[in-house]
Amino acid sequence: MLRPLSLEEFSGMLGSLYQGPLESIPWSTFLDQLKCSMGAKHATLTLRPPSQHVDGLSINTAGSSAAMSASYNQYFYTLDPFTDLPNRQVVICTEFVSEKDWLESEFYKGFLEPVDVFHILGADINTSLGSKCRIRISRDRASGPFNQQDKEFLASFLPHLERTVILHMCLNRIESERNLYAGAVDKLAVGTIILDQDGKVLQSNRLAQRLLAERDGIELVNDGLQVGTVRDCQEFHKLIDQALLSQKGKNPSLVKAMRVQRPSGRVNLGLIVRRVQQSEWSDGRYCPAVVIFISDPAQKSTALEEIVRSLFDLTPAETHLTFQLANGQTIDEASEELGISRNTARAQLRSIFSKTGVTSQTLLVRLILRSVATLG
Known part of the structure; x- marks a missing residue:
């Protein structure tokens, strides 16, 4: 009973x-x-x-x-x-x-x-x-x-x-959407680090974790972030403090950008510090307060060749050349890497320009990096 x-x-x-x-x-x-x-x-x-x-x-x-x-x-x-x-x-x-x-x-x-x-x-x-x-x-x-x-x-x-x-x-729906958008940011090769109201790290994506592990321009020290030179670090923490004050004062969203020197001598990192817009009823120590977006110019394109090929109707050879150029090589460097003559590479590049509707290598790189191919 x-x-x-x-x-x-x-x-x-x-x-x-x-x-x-x-x-x-x-x-x-x-x-x-x-x-x-x-x-x-x-x-x-x-x-x-x-x-x-x-x-x-x-x-x-x-x-x-x-x-x-x-x-x-x-x-x-x-x-x-x-x-x-x-x-x-x-x-x-x-x-x-x-x-x-x-x-x-x-x-x-x-x-x-x-x-x-x-x-x-x-x-x-x-x-x-x-x-x-x-x-x-x-x-x-x-x-x-x-x-x-x-x-x-x-x-x-x-x-x-x-x-x-x-x-x-x-x-479950919120978690699925979060994973979807987090995956999209990963594909776009943008590092993201989320800070709480005390400026402590709450979460970081895979690219940000790799950059933190390299300790080349940005690193984690006692749950807080240190960047670049002493001057860079002072400027960085000033921007974070401004974002946190903006959050507490419910002022319009604050967005600031800066460059960070890397001890290795590699190309500088680009950082954007932005206040996280919270809902009216958000509260608690562990609520996201500030997000940092990190751009690493040395990061290669993560677009899939098959997707780029389908999007722009390229041949396999043209796709290979496009990727070499999108990853920062000159036409001479790309032709040597691919084992083709300079004239063949230039002929392929003219065909690529015709199919994509651009007129320069710079515009081609911009087109690839801004296309949906990076989300594949």
């Missing part, structure tokens, strides 16, 4: 439910608590039901078999009679399917009986964002059937479960 929860216990389960979207395996803690509270063998939350087009996406409690989930996604979902339940209503399987039909079903005989599952309690939730999720609680035959008290217990969590699923979807 289900033991009534104290207010403290119920509050703890609600806390686990709302923490669910932030767990590495979402809702795993809550599902384990739900399984124990209801004397169940398994508890499963399905975020995406399987279909002929996509596999299902489910979270199971500890002890559930991965092979069992795989067999359901590959075959048994088509035989499952306990689906398409009334929206937001808790249902016992024998209320939905007669016990006789349940026992005689291929789904029970082939999928549930071998793992000693008989009693199932569940609910389907169709969220306002269009997703369809399911929660299923199961017991073995010896543990006895679910009753009205069990139904009411699970029902008490359904409105909260729906809200957390919607939160999960929103967070």
